[in-house]
Amino acid sequence: MNDHLILRVVGKFLIPYVMLFGLYVQFHGDFGPGGGFQAGAIFACGFVIHTLLFGSRSTEQIVSIGFLRVISALGVLVYAGVGVASLLLGGEFLNYNVLAADPITGQHIGIIVVEFGVGLTVASTITLLLMIFAERGLPS
Amino acid sequence: MMLAHLIDIFLLVFLAVISVALLRIKDLLTAVMIFGIYSLTSASLFMVLAAADVAFTEAAVGAGISIILMLATLAITGREEKIVERKFKLLPLIIVSITGATLLYGIRDLPPFGVASNPAQVHVAPRYIEQSAVETDIPNIVTSVLASYRGFDTLGEVVVIFTAGIGVALLIGRRRRLLTAKEASRHE
Numbered sequence: 001m002n003d004h005l006i007l008r009v010v011g012k013f014l015i016p017y018v019m020l021f022g023l024y025v026q027f028h029g030d031f032g033p034g035g036g037f038q039a040g041a042i043f044a045c046g047f048v049i050h051t052l053l054f055g056s057r058s059t060e061q062i063v064s065i066g067f068l069r070v071i072s073a074l075g076v077l078v079y080a081g082v083g084v085a086s087l088l089l090g091g092e093f094l095n096y097n098v099l100a101a102d103p104i105t106g107q108h109i110g111i112i113v114v115e116f117g118v119g120l121t122v123a124s125t126i127t128l129l130l131m132i133f134a135e136r137g138l139p140s
Numbered sequence: 141m142m143l144a145h146l147i148d149i150f151l152l153v154f155l156a157v158i159s160v161a162l163l164r165i166k167d168l169l170t171a172v173m174i175f176g177i178y179s180l181t182s183a184s185l186f187m188v189l190a191a192a193d194v195a196f197t198e199a200a201v202g203a204g205i206s207i208i209l210m211l212a213t214l215a216i217t218g219r220e221e222k223i224v225e226r227k228f229k230l231l232p233l234i235i236v237s238i239t240g241a242t243l244l245y246g247i248r249d250l251p252p253f254g255v256a257s258n259p260a261q262v263h264v265a266p267r268y269i270e271q272s273a274v275e276t277d278i279p280n281i282v283t284s285v286l287a288s289y290r291g292f293d294t295l296g297e298v299v300v301i302f303t304a305g306i307g308v309a310l311l312i313g314r315r316r317r318l319l320t321a322k323e324a325s326r327h328e
Contacts, residue, residue: 025196030278033192035286037297041200048208069309076302079295094291107276111287114294121298125305126205132313133212 004053011053019046026119027112036115040122047127056134065135068128075121082113144188151185169219172210179203193282 022043025034051059083094091098096110158178165171179202186195251258268285276284286294 029283030280032280033196033282035193035280035283038193038196038200041197041205045200045204048205052208065309065313069306072302072305076298079298083291083295094295096288096291103275104277107278107284107288110291111276111278111283114287114291115283118294118298121302125301128305129209129308130205130212132308133209133216136312137212137215 008053011049015046015049018049019043022046022119022123026115029115030108030111036118037122039115040119040124041126043119043123044126044130048130051130051134056131056138060131060135063127063131065128065131068124068131071124072121072128075117075119075124078117078120079114082110082117086110147188148185151181151188154181155185166221166223167219168214168221169211171221172207172214175210176203176207179206 022039022045025042026036026039029035029039047059047063050062082096082099086095086098087093089098094110094114096107097103099106099109155178158174158181162171162174162178165174179198183195183198183203186192186198251260255261268281268289272278272281272284272289276288278284278288
């Protein structure tokens with residue numbers, strides 16, 4: 001893709017906004033449509049555009065495959081960690097009411113953190129899949 | 141009202157046309173593109189049904205990411221479908237006809253579309269709609285159901301996505317490491 005100057009310039013301009021929109025969907029999911037899964041998919045689209053325009057080798061300089069693996073495991077860990085935290089605080093698994101003194105605040109904290117875990121896993125897994133596929137297609 | 145019906149009919153007919161086109165096309169690259177259009181049309185349909193969250197997902201995953209993954213696969217495998225000589229087979233036709241007839245017969249027992257007294261609307265949905273704002277103070281009921289009421293299900297989904305990623309990484313993600321190991325042994 002060395003010659004597609006216009007695509008590269010427009011893509012470079014677009015990526016930050018795609019990612020910003022992903023973060024908006026992530027943290028605004030309580031109030032509007034969206035949530036962790038959608039946000040993760042949109043955030044990963046930023047990396048997808050980057051891989052399409054600049055090749056998987058330059059994307060891997062930003063996020064390495066090992067790093068993505070760690071993040072995708074971390075997302076599950078964050079989610080399950082909230083469940084374990086609520087167990088330790090005396091509630092049932094994933095009962096957010098006990099996470100704070102006030103049940104509603106607890107629900108807010110629980111949902112935000114859990115959605116963040118979902119977003120981490122989805123974004124990193126999608127990017128991981130793409131990188132693996134792209135690497136396999138590389139002539140080497 | 142009339143316009144809404146027109147949009148529904150247009151989208152559904154368009155979906156049917158795309159499906160037929162998908163079946164008939166031999167060029168896999170074109171098929172992937174058409175699949176993207178199918179996903180985008182489905183996303184519009186979900187939007188018409190006021191399911192913004194689902195439309196979001198369909199547009200991002202169906203029309204965006206899965207298309208890119210398929211293109212990446214095509215880059216490895218090649219874009220022409222293998223031509224298989226087709227013979228007319230009676231048994232599959234009979235099985236498909238019977239299944240289709242059974243499904244069409246089963247449609248008669250389904251509750252009418254979108255009626256408030258349907259089983260799906262009277263089970264736990266009223267509880268969510270009435271109590272979600274009180275119990276979680278979150279305006280988007282979809283989020284409160286997914287993340288709080290059905291938190292355990294969503295945990296399962298996240299684990300499924302994680303497992304899928306790890307599975308792909310284990311199956312086809314090891315090529316480069318093997319290569320570099322080979323190169324290292326060659327240099328020794």
